[in-house]
Amino acid sequence: MIRIGVDVGGTFTDLILVDQLNNEIHVHKVPSTLDDQSKGVIRGIKELCEKAGVPVSEVDYVLHGTTVATNITIERNGAVVGMLTTKNYRDILHIARHKKAQNFSIQQDLPWQANPLVLRRNRLPITEKLAAPDGKVKVPLNEEEVRQAVSQLKEANVDVVVVSFLFSFLNDAHENRAKEIVKEMWPEVLCFTSSEIAPQMREYERFSTAAMNAYVAPRVNNYIDHLVNALDDAGVKGELHIMQSSGGMATSEMAVDKPVTLLKSGPSGAVLATAWFGELEGIENIISVDIGGTSADISVIPNNTPKIINPRDCEVNGYPVLVPMIDVETIGAGGGSIAHIDAGGAFRVGPKSAGSTPGPACYGQGGENPCVTDANVVLGRLDPEQFLGGDLKLHSELSYKAVEEKIASQLNMSVEEAALGILKIINNNMALCIRAKSVSKGIDPREYALFGAGGAGPLHIVDLAETIGTNLVIVPNYPGITAATGLLVGDIKYDYIKSLITRFDRADDEMIDSINAALEELTNTAKAQLIQDGVDPENIEIERIAECRYAGQGFELRAAIPDGPVTQESMKEIVQNFHAAHEEEYDHHFPNNIVELITLRIVATGKTPSLRLPKIASGERLNPNEALMYVRDSIFEVDGEIRKVSTPRYDRSKLLANDVVEGPAIIVQRDSTTTVPPKWQAAVSENGTLFVAHKVIEGGPAKLVEKLFAKVGV
Template sequence: MARIGVDVGGTNTDLVLECTKGVFYHKVPTTLKNQSIGVVDGVQGICRMAGIAPSEVDTIVHGTTTATNITIEHNGAECGMITTEGFRDILHIGRHKRPYNFSLHFDVPWQSQPLVKRRNRVSVAERILPPTGEIATPLDEQAVRTACALFKKRGINSVVIGFMFAFLNDAHERRAKDIVLEEMPGAYITLSSEVAKVMREYERFSTAAMNSYVGPKTAFYLRDLDSRLREAGVTSKLRIMQSNGGVSTVDACAKRPIRILMSGPAGGVIGGASEGAMAGEANIITVDIGGTSADISTIPAGAVKIMNPRDTYVSGHPVLTPMIDLVTIGAGGGSVAFIDEAGAFHVGPRSAGSEPGPACYGRGGTEPTVTDAQIVLGRLDPDMALGGDLKLDASLSWKAIEDKIARPMGMTVKEAALGIIRIINNNMALAIRSNSVARGVDPREFSIMPFGGAGPLHGVALAEAMACKDVIVPVAPGITAAVGLLKTDLQYEHTEAVIVELKTASDADFARINAAVTTLHDRVQAELDSDGIARDAQSITVIAECRYHGQGFELRATMPEDPVTASNVQVIVDSFHDQHQQDYGYSYRKAEVELITLRAIGSAAVRRIEIPMIARTDGSSIDRALMFVRPTTFDDGRTLETPRYDRTKLFAGDRVPGPALLHQHNATTLVPPGYVAETLDYGNTRIRQIGA
C-alpha cells in the first residue's frame, strides 16, 4: 500500500511517498498555468524513484493554493447575487469597520475589490422573521427568473443566493436554487445557508460570495487533476487538505472551496506539530518559508489552534469557515528586493515565483531576490541546488544585486546582499511576534521550526530575533508540508443556528437544541458514510458556540455527553466561562450565556506516515559526511571558510559545530559560528548556542 502527499507552492511542488520500500521525497517546479500538470509529473517521478507503478498508489492527499491564489490575484468568477429586497448593499456596507483607525488613506477590500459587483446584485421580495424562521413574505419566484435572465444576458454562470435569516429557515434559498437551475442549467450555485448556517448576514453573505467567486476555477482544477491522474494510471483516492487541518473529497471541496482557502499552509502546521513531537518539543513556532511566502503558526503544548471566526479574513473579506491559526506574509526565496521612488530599501511582498524566478535561475529574471542574496553570501552553493538537479548561475545573482541595489545605494554587493537578508528576517520576526507575543505567548519557551525550501537558512537568525530557546530542523525541511498531509485525518463540519439563553432555557428550548444535535450528527455521518468510512471508525463531536448576552463574537464550549437538560446545561455554561477566562483573562460567572450555534465535527483517523529512526553514532568522526569547504558570509559580516556536510550521512548523536552548512536534496541548513547542530533520533536536527 502506497500513499503520496503533494503540496503545491508558488514556486515548487513537493511530494512525499510512503510504501513498503520506505519513505521517498521529491520536488519539481510548480506549473503556474496549470498546477495539475506539475502534480502529475511529480507523482510519476516519485513513483519511478520508489520503483513502483502509479497504479499501486492507494491514496493521494493534496494541499493546494489554487483557491487562495484566486483571491490574491482577484481573478475569480464574475458572480451574480440574488438577495432579499432592501439588502442589496450589505456586501458593500460591511460592518463599517475601519481597517486602520487613524489612516486617511486606506483600502476597503470589500468595496474596492467586491466579490460581486453591485450591478450584478439583484434583490427580490421575500422575508423570513426571527427568532422562529416563520415566513412573513413569500418568495417572488418571477423576480428570481428575471434575475436569471439578466445573468444569462451578462454571461454570468456563478450565482450567490443569500436571504435574510436563511440560517433559521432555508426554504426560500432552496426554492430559489431550484429556479436558477431550471433557468440556468449547469450554473455554479452557492446558498448562504449551505456554506455558513450561522447568524450575521454580512459575514454569511460574504462567505457565500467567496465560495461562488473561487468555486468555478477551483472545481475545474480539482476535477481536472483527478482526471489527469487517472489518465496517468493513478486510480487511487484523491483527498484534499482543508483549512481546518482535516482532509476531504474532491467533490466536497469542489462544492465548497471556501473549505480549502488555506489548504497549502495547513499541511505545514500539521507537519510541524508532528515533527515537534518527534523531537520531544511540545512548544513550537513553525515558519514555513517557500519561494513566495512565509506561513507562521504558534503551536503551544503540541495543540494546533483554530482561528477565532472573527479573525478569519481572506484577502480582506470575512469567511466563516474553520481555519488553522496562522499568519502569511510575502517573504520567501523568490521575494524581490527593490528601491522605491523615495529611495527606501524593501524586500517583498512581490515574488519572482518559479517563472522567471530569481536571477540565478537563468530564466530571464533580472531582479534580485532573497535566493540571489543567499548565493552571493555563499550560503547556497549554485552547483548543489536540489542536489545538483537545479543549476544556478552565481554571476547573474551578483549582477542583479549590483545593478538594482548596491550601485544605486553606494554599497558593496555583499553589503547589499546582507541587507536583503536582514530585511526579510526582520519582516518575518514581526509576523512571528503578531502570532505569539501579541497573543500572550512567550517565545523564550518555544523552539523555532523553520522548513520549506528556504526555511533552514533563516532559522537561527529568527530564533535570535525572538529569543527562542533553540531551532528544530525537520527531517526533510523542503517537504515538511507534504509530509503533514499524510499525518492528518478526514474531517467534515456542519453548523446549525440555535439561539437560546441558557440560564432561562425552557424544556422547549432544550428540545430544539437536542433536535439540532441529531440533525447535525446525521448530516456529518452521511458524509462519512458516503466516503466509505465504517461506522466504528467514525468520530463525531458536537460543540456549542456561545457568548455573553449581546457580545459581538462567540467562543467554543463543550457539550454534555447526554441530551441537554436543565440538570446538565451548566456543563456548557461553565465551559464557556473557562474558555473566556483562558482567551481574555477574565470571565463573568454570573452573566447570562447565549448559545448561538451548534457545530458538528466528524472525523475518521487515517494511518499516519511513519518516519524511520536513523542509526546511532558509532563514535566515528563527522568527516564521513564532509563534502567540501567554501567561504560563507554570516550575519555579523565575517566571511569564513565553511565546511559543507551531507546531512543524510550524519548519525543520531552527531554534533556539527558552526560555521557549517548541512546539505540535502530539498533544503540547506545554515549553522552560524557559535552554534552547534545535533542530529536527533529521526534525522531531525537541533541547533543551539554552544554552551547553552
C-alpha cells in the first residue's frame, strides 16, 4: 500500500510518501500556491512520486491537511449566508452571550457584531415553536412564511441557506421540513440545518456553528471538488481523505457534507505526529511546537494524548463552533515573520509574514523586510547553499542588508545584535504562548519535553527550551514534514451526538431505556458510515461518552460510558468518571453534588495502517567524522556575550543510532536544520529521532545516550 500525506502551509506544501510493502519513506517540499492550493498539491505529488520511482496511478491514499477553511475565517471572505430562524430570535447571532473578550475595554471589536456571519437583513423570522424539554410542537411551522422567506433570500442572491430553529436539537422536524421547502423552490442552493451540523443545546453556539458551516461551505466544497478532479486528471486513482479539527480523517464526501469540521485541519497533523513519536520513544509528556514559514502551532500533550478543547472554549477567530477540536494554539511566529520597529519605537517581530511570495529578503524575490529566516542566515545558523537541499539558494547579503537598514541602524546596534534580538523576541512570543497553555492550567512546562516540528522548529527549539526551562528537546526524523507525517498516523474518525437531558438521581428504567436506544442508534449510524467508507468491521472502534455537568454548572465535561448496556450500576460509574474528569480539569470535585447528563456522544474510529519507521544501524560514535560536512562560524550568545564560534556541520542522514554530537553544532537535512548550541548535546535513537539535552553527562557515547534516556525516565 502506498500513501501520501500532504499538508499545505502558508509558505510550503509538505509531502511524505510511505511505501508500506517495501518499508520506504520519501519526503518533499514545494512552495505553496495560495491562489489555488491544489496546484501546489498536484505538483508536489507528481514530483514526489517521480523522486520515489512510484507511478502516480499506484498511490492508494492521498491524506490531506488543509487551511482553506481556516483562511476563510481569517480573511473574512466567506459566503453570503441567508438564515431562516424562529420568530423573535433573529438577533441571537448579534446578542450572543453579552460577553466581551476584554471586559473593561470600550474600544474592542466584537467579531459577531462587527463582521456577522449572517447579515441581519438575511436573517428571516419564521413562525414556529417547539417546547422544552421534550421537543413537542407548540406552534406549527408556517410553511407559507418559509416560502416567502426563500423567495426573499433568492432575490437577495445569497450563496447558501441555513435553517436554525429554537430547540431543534430536541426535535428536528420543523428544520427538516423547512429545508425540504428550500430545496423544492431553489434546488441548486446549498442548504444546511443546525440540527444536522450541531444537534446540541445552547441556541447561540448552535446557530453560530451552523452559520460558520454555511459561511465556509461553498469555497471549501469547491476546493475539494476541484482537488478531486485535479487528482483524477493527474492519474491519481487513490482515495482522498481530509484531516478534521478533531484529529480524525474524513472522506472527501464527508468533509463536503460538514466543512465546519475542517477549521483546524492544518495544525492537527503535527499534534498527532508529536503524540505518535512520544509513544514510539517512550516520552509521555510533550509540548509540540510546529514552526513553519508563517505561523507556529503549539499544543500541550500529556500522556501522549492530544487534548480535545472543552466545548465552552471552542471558537475560531472569536466565533464559537460546537465541533470537536484538538487543543492547539496558532500564533504569528514563523520563518517569514517580519521584524519591524512600530510607531512607538518598539522592536517587534510578527505577526505579519512575508509568506513564500516575496518571502524573506534572502529569497531574492523582491522582499525587503527582515524576517526570522534572515536573522538565522545572518547568525550563520542557516547555510545559504543547504536550504531545501540546495533547491532554493539563499542570498546572505540581502539578509544582512535588510537587518541592517530596517532594524540595526534604527536601534544603534550591530547587525548581529539585531539578528539575535529578532530570535529572542520570536522565541519569547512562543514561550508566552506555551506558558498560557501550560502554567495557567496547572502544568509545569519544565517537566515536559519540547518537540521541534516544522521547517523552522529545530532552528529555534533549543533556545525556546532554555527560555522556558526544560532540559529535553526532541526532533523527529523529518521535522519539516511533521504535519504531513501526522496525516499518516491519523485514523478515520467521526463524532455522532444526541442531546438527552436528565439528572442521574432521577434516571428511572424508562430513561435508561431511552439512553440505551439512543446509544444503539448512534452506534449503528457510525458503523454504517465507516463501512460505507471502506473500513473493515473488525477495524472499527466505538468510544461512548456522556457529556455531563453538576446541576447549575454552565458547561459539560466528558465522562466515559462503560461497555455493555447502560444499567443503574453503570450510571453510578458514569457519575464517578465525571467526578474524575472534573478533578483532572479543575483540581477539585463535589462528590455529593447532583450530576446531569446533557449529551450522548459516539466517537467512531476506523483504524488504518499506521506508520513504521525503519530501524537504523548503531554507530555509538562521538562527533562522528563520517557525518561531518564542514566547519563554519556561527554566532551564539554564551554567558551573556555574543560570540562567533567555530561550528561543525553534520549531515543528519549519516548519523547512526547512539551517535552523539556535542554543541556547538548544526545538523543539516533537506527539510530542516537543527541548532545545537554550546553546552547542549544531541543523541540519536534507534528510530532516527534526535534528542538534544544540556551538556551535563560525561562518558562514552553509548553511556551518554543511556543516561540521556534515563534522565527523562525511560
